[in-house]
Amino acid sequence: MLKRLKSRETILLGAIIALIALVETRFSGFAAPGNLASIFNDTSILMILALGQMTVILTKCIDLSVASNLALTGMVVATINAAMPGMPVTVLILIAIALGMLMGAFNGVLVWLLDLPSIVVTLGTMTIYRGVIFLISDGAWINAHEMSDGFKALPRHVILGLPVLGWIAILVITLFVPLIMRTPMGRAFYAVGGNPHAAVYTGINVGRTRFNSFVLSGGLAGLCGYLWVSRYAVAYTDVAGGFELDVVAACVIGGISIAGGIGSVGGAVLGALFLGVIKNALPVAGISPFWQLAISGAAIIIAVAFNAQSERTKGRVILKSAEATS
Amino acid sequence: MTLDNTKQPIAARGDTADLAPVLTLRGITKTFPGVRALGGVDLALYSGQVTALVGENGAGKSTLVKVLTGIYRPDAGDIVIDDTPTQFQTATDASDAGVTAIHQETVLFDDLTVAENIFLGHAPRTRWGLIDWGTMRTQATEILTRIGANLDPDATLRELGIANKHLVAIARALSVQARVVVMDEPTAALSRAEIEELYELVDRLKSEGKAILFISHKFDEIFRIADRYTVFRDGEMVGAGMIADITENKLVEMMVGRPVGQVFPTRSTNIGDEILRVVGYSHPTEFADINFGLRRGEILGFYGLVGAGRSEFMQALFGVTKPSKGAIKIDGKIAIIRSPNEAIEQGIVYVPEDRGKQGAIIDLPIFQNVTLPSLGRISGNGFLKMAEEFSLARKYTERLDLRAAALDQNVGNLSGGNQQKVVIAKWLATLPKVIILDEPTKGIDVGSKAAVHEFMAELANEGLSVIMVSSEIPEILGMSDRVIVMREGRIVDECDRKGLTPEKLVRAAAGYEESA
Numbered sequence: 065m066l067k068r069l070k071s072r073e074t075i076l077l078g079a080i081i082a083l084i085a086l087v088e089t090r091f092s093g094f095a096a097p098g099n100l101a102s103i104f105n106d107t108s109i110l111m112i113l114a115l116g117q118m119t120v121i122l123t124k125c126i127d128l129s130v131a132s133n134l135a136l137t138g139m140v141v142a143t144i145n146a147a148m149p150g151m152p153v154t155v156l157i158l159i160a161i162a163l164g165m166l167m168g169a170f171n172g173v174l175v176w177l178l179d180l181p182s183i184v185v186t187l188g189t190m191t192i193y194r195g196v197i198f199l200i201s202d203g204a205w206i207n208a209h210e211m212s213d214g215f216k217a218l219p220r221h222v223i224l225g226l227p228v229l230g231w232i233a234i235l236v237i238t239l240f241v242p243l244i245m246r247t248p249m250g251r252a253f254y255a256v257g258g259n260p261h262a263a264v265y266t267g268i269n270v271g272r273t274r275f276n277s278f279v280l281s282g283g284l285a286g287l288c289g290y291l292w293v294s295r296y297a298v299a300y301t302d303v304a305g306g307f308e309l310d311v312v313a314a315c316v317i318g319g320i321s322i323a324g325g326i327g328s329v330g331g332a333v334l335g336a337l338f339l340g341v342i343k344n345a346l347p348v349a350g351i352s353p354f355w356q357l358a359i360s361g362a363a364i365i366i367a368v369a370f371n372a373q374s375e376r377t378k379g380r381v382i383l384k385s386a387e388a389t390s
Numbered sequence: 391m392t393l394d395n396t397k398q399p400i401a402a403r404g405d406t407a408d409l410a411p412v413l414t415l416r417g418i419t420k421t422f423p424g425v426r427a428l429g430g431v432d433l434a435l436y437s438g439q440v441t442a443l444v445g446e447n448g449a450g451k452s453t454l455v456k457v458l459t460g461i462y463r464p465d466a467g468d469i470v471i472d473d474t475p476t477q478f479q480t481a482t483d484a485s486d487a488g489v490t491a492i493h494q495e496t497v498l499f500d501d502l503t504v505a506e507n508i509f510l511g512h513a514p515r516t517r518w519g520l521i522d523w524g525t526m527r528t529q530a531t532e533i534l535t536r537i538g539a540n541l542d543p544d545a546t547l548r549e550l551g552i553a554n555k556h557l558v559a560i561a562r563a564l565s566v567q568a569r570v571v572v573m574d575e576p577t578a579a580l581s582r583a584e585i586e587e588l589y590e591l592v593d594r595l596k597s598e599g600k601a602i603l604f605i606s607h608k609f610d611e612i613f614r615i616a617d618r619y620t621v622f623r624d625g626e627m628v629g630a631g632m633i634a635d636i637t638e639n640k641l642v643e644m645m646v647g648r649p650v651g652q653v654f655p656t657r658s659t660n661i662g663d664e665i666l667r668v669v670g671y672s673h674p675t676e677f678a679d680i681n682f683g684l685r686r687g688e689i690l691g692f693y694g695l696v697g698a699g700r701s702e703f704m705q706a707l708f709g710v711t712k713p714s715k716g717a718i719k720i721d722g723k724i725a726i727i728r729s730p731n732e733a734i735e736q737g738i739v740y741v742p743e744d745r746g747k748q749g750a751i752i753d754l755p756i757f758q759n760v761t762l763p764s765l766g767r768i769s770g771n772g773f774l775k776m777a778e779e780f781s782l783a784r785k786y787t788e789r790l791d792l793r794a795a796a797l798d799q800n801v802g803n804l805s806g807g808n809q810q811k812v813v814i815a816k817w818l819a820t821l822p823k824v825i826i827l828d829e830p831t832k833g834i835d836v837g838s839k840a841a842v843h844e845f846m847a848e849l850a851n852e853g854l855s856v857i858m859v860s861s862e863i864p865e866i867l868g869m870s871d872r873v874i875v876m877r878e879g880r881i882v883d884e885c886d887r888k889g890l891t892p893e894k895l896v897r898a899a900a901g902y903e904e905s906a
């Protein structure tokens with residue numbers, strides 16, 4: 065697995081570099097350090113969410129509620145900030161993470177104790193969490209002038225050429241590597257997705273492991289809730305609408321198998337960056353928004369086809385399909 | 391009623407004079423990244439004859455089967471059928487050419503019925519092109535009866551035990567009209583009675599003029615049913631000929647490259663105090679009133695026919711299923727086990743029989759599979775220590791004679807027998823007090839079998855208590871200090887190693903009257 069993933073990561077990294085180089089030849093300045101830092105910064109939230117999503121997908125589940133979770137926590141902290149401008153931002157961040165974890169836990173409990181399919185559960189909570197935003201905000205927006213300066217400044221504060229938002233992504237990535245590779249919980253994600261039956265015999269609680277992954281994904285969505293509304297200095301019901309699909313797409317491009325049990329931190333991060341570069345490159349190239357969507361979509365399909373192709377060399381997959389069609 | 395995909399005529403009936411092979415493989419080479427599984431092997435299959443293919447775990451037998459059935463495409467070499475070289479691009483090509491196989495890892499569909507599993511992809515059709523359910527069911531029953539399997543064609547596969555699933559796989563292979571039938575360790579999951587029926591089936595297929603390739607690690611059956619043999623070692627063909635012209639020792643020597651004794655390890659006799667006592671364990675449908683004790687350093691054999699409820703009982707003991715009644719004592723104290731996790735905490739571990747499904751995680755590397763239940767022991771401050779993880783995995787896999795390119799190789803890339811060694815290593819690495827081994831040497835080659843037995847004896851001598859569920863009489867007789875025989879969910883006999891004979895075991899397991 066390690067070797068295969070490594071090669072996939074290398075290929076993805078190569079594709080990203082090639083893409084940047086290609087755009088650079090036409091529009092010089094695209095590959096300037098400053099612009100690359102800003103692309104990375106722009107992609108931070110996607111990377112963080114993709115990491116959370118990865119843990120869920122590893123366990124053979126999916127979390128479609130992340131964007132709604134993000135929007136709801138964002139609205140809640142923005143509302144608190146508007147009402148109590150004196151509350152320290154760190155407290156608000158902790159509230160955001162805790163609230164996000166709570167929503168993740170709600171998904172997790174339904175999947176674990178009621179044994180419901182995660183796609184059904186999170187399709188439901190995706191709508192519910194959005195609905196709650198409307199209830200608490202009455203459909204109203206919270207605009208920049210209602211937010212405190214400290215609240216808005218944190219993610220944009222630049223350290224060593226990179227805004228804090230980007231540094232937070234780097235921090236999350238660095239914490240994720242040992243979490244996934246070196247803790248029993250990380251190992252359990254792979255085991256549960258790779259072979260749930262065997263995991264049971266190994267003494268791993270499959271339901272609880274899935275619950276953990278949902279809490280993790282929810283907590284990161286909560287963190288991103290704060291980051292999103294403070295960065296864009298606005299909160300409303302439809303914040304990050306449809307963003308869950310970008311998150312899942314980043315994971316898929318990064319080689320995280322929807323069937324569970326296969327994937328890596330590097331893959332999820334690079335998958336997100338790949339999408340980020342495309343999204344940043346197309347407007348530079350003056351391509352119309354319609355084509356931007358079409359090209360992003362095509363990139364996803366190519367990546368997925370590519371993944372399927374490289375999985376096919378494994379043999380075991382061939383065996384299954386061969387058995388199915390013979 | 392002929393099946394609709396009969397595209398090839400059935401080979402001429404067992405013509406003894408006809409010595410041209412039905413199918414020949416010439417110089418087949420297949421490499422995987424880093425491994426050359428087959429290095430230019432030859433093989434010939436003859437109508438009406440059984441060719442046994444033998445070789446150690448990882449010798450390339452299953453890979454050859456997959457080449458023969460179009461699942462893998464060889465890097466080089468020809469498949470010659472009736473003097474015409476052909477290429478199998480897909481599994482369908484192979485089955486159209488009349489090659490069918492029972493694979494080592496059976497891939498069946500848990501949520502489909504027995505009949506659907508047998509006919510998936512080639513179901514009988516009505517005039518309108520729809521699936522003809524009635525005919526399908528009758529034909530399924532026909533095939534099942536032919537192989538002596540008493541199964542309901544409408545049962546879903548999930549309800550069946552592993553042995554019965556295997557019978558469904560066999561029925562599936564035979565539902566195709568074929569001239570070449572390949573069987574990759576078909577008896578590994580079957581009990582004696584079913585094996586006898588399989589032998590009869592093989593005899594029948596022979597008399598119908600089919601060419602049979604039979605892969606097995608059991609020498610008694612090779613000598614019982616095969617006409618020819620071919621030996622593989624490390625992906626090369628090292629010998630072939632007529633079974634009548636060779637002895638078992640010669641065959642083993644060819645396979646392993648050195649002579650191997652068939653002796654079981656000697657055991658020290660210092661068996662300690664009782665460590666585990668099971669009182670009145672019962673289950674509503676699977677077993678009843680199980681009582682026995684297990685002492686420190688003892689190897690307790692559980693013998694019985696498949697379906698005797700041995701594995702079901704062991705699963706309850708391990709906390710996978712719940713018993714309806716009964717209690718267990720560990721070191722004299724009542725213990726409650728409601729989940730595998732609690733069993734592991736109490737020092738009881740279980741190596742399941744179905745190691746594909748319940749054992750290995752094929753997308754994880756070998757070392758991570760081995761350490762999975764021992765992660766607590768090799769971590770500090772919540773983080774795993776990589777060096778310790780590797781050395782733990784290395785220690786146990788080496789003791790079990792695992793053949794792998796590297797420990798960070800995925801388990802899915804190992805041969806069937808080597809996957810099983812990983813699962814056994816995984817459980818031994820937890821340093822349990824009691825280990826339950828369900829068919830410990832199923833599918834493991836002779837040399838490694840001796841290694842497993844030796845390791846088992848050594849651990850028992852050091853004080854580990856072993857419960858060994860086995861359907862292999864020599865193994866039961868050679869390894870156990872005491873044997874419990876189960877039949878139809880109950881214990882029917884318990885005897886010491888001394889004075890135990892194969893006849894006595896079989897009689898107790900099958901329920902014949904003891905002839906004084």
Ligand SMILES: Nc1ncnc2c1ncn2[C@@H]1O[C@H](COP(=O)(O)OP(=O)(O)OP(=O)(O)O)[C@@H](O)[C@H]1O
Nearest residue numbers: 379422427447448449450451452453803805806807
């Ligand atoms: N899909 C694969 N990818 C990489 N290596 C593989 C793959 N399948 C098999 N191998 C390797 O090829 C070799 C031959 O394996 P094969 O399964 O043919 O052995 P076998 O003779 O059937 O052994 P056993 O008796 O254990 O079933 C082994 O070294 C195995 O690790």
Ligand SMILES: [Mg+2]
Nearest residue numbers: 452494805806
């Ligand atoms: Mg094999």
